[in-house]
Amino acid sequence: MTQATFDTWLHDSRLLKYEDGTFVIGVKNGYAKDWLEHRLLATIKRTLARLTGKTVAVKFVVWSEEAQQEDDVSLLNSPTPAPVRTSGPALANLNPRYTFDSFVVGPGNRLAHAASMAVAENPADAYNPLFVYGGVGLGKTHLLHAIGHACQAQGLRVLYVSSEEFTNDLIEAIRSHTTDAFREKYRTADVLLVDDI
Secondary structure, eight states: OOHHHIIIIITTOEEEEEETTEEEEEESSHHHHHHHHHHTHHHHHHHHHHHHTSOOEEEEEEOOHHHHHHHHSOGGGOOOOOOOOOOOHHHHTOOTTOSSTTOOOOTTTHHHHHHHHHHHHSTTTSSSSOOOOOOTTSSHHHHHHHHHHHHHHTTOOEEEEEHHHHHHHHHHHHHTTOHHHHHHHHHSOSEEEEEOO
């Protein structure tokens, strides 16, 4: 197994329990669960059987430390939630049809999809910046919009522009002496998505 495969699919997983010969492993999302079940299940079972000296079963479940901690905390002591900052689809200029759910994963875009999912789950932490390069029709724009939708769902301000739109905004700001407004527009975004570079 390569380091990249481990970092992408197993790094954030946790052994939740071992019971009656079954390892229950928590993974960060449904996509990781499906990918591990279809791609690495046999390897993981073989490795665990070698370590334990027994035949084992492996079950993947979607799990996060944050969710576990929330379950452990009394609702009576929970703080008032902070207001959510959002930019609606009109402000972010996102196509509502381009989401991770509607994305078709194939051999030519599997890695880009996995990296995009990682960015959507941990903006500014995973693959920052993320640069996606590929042929026409492989889903680069679709993935950018999907990242934007996922980030908006987390309450982040998303700004999606084409490279031409960004360049035109910059030229117009210089020409009209409104560089402060230009800076404000681009610096207040939590997530900046630039397409067609």
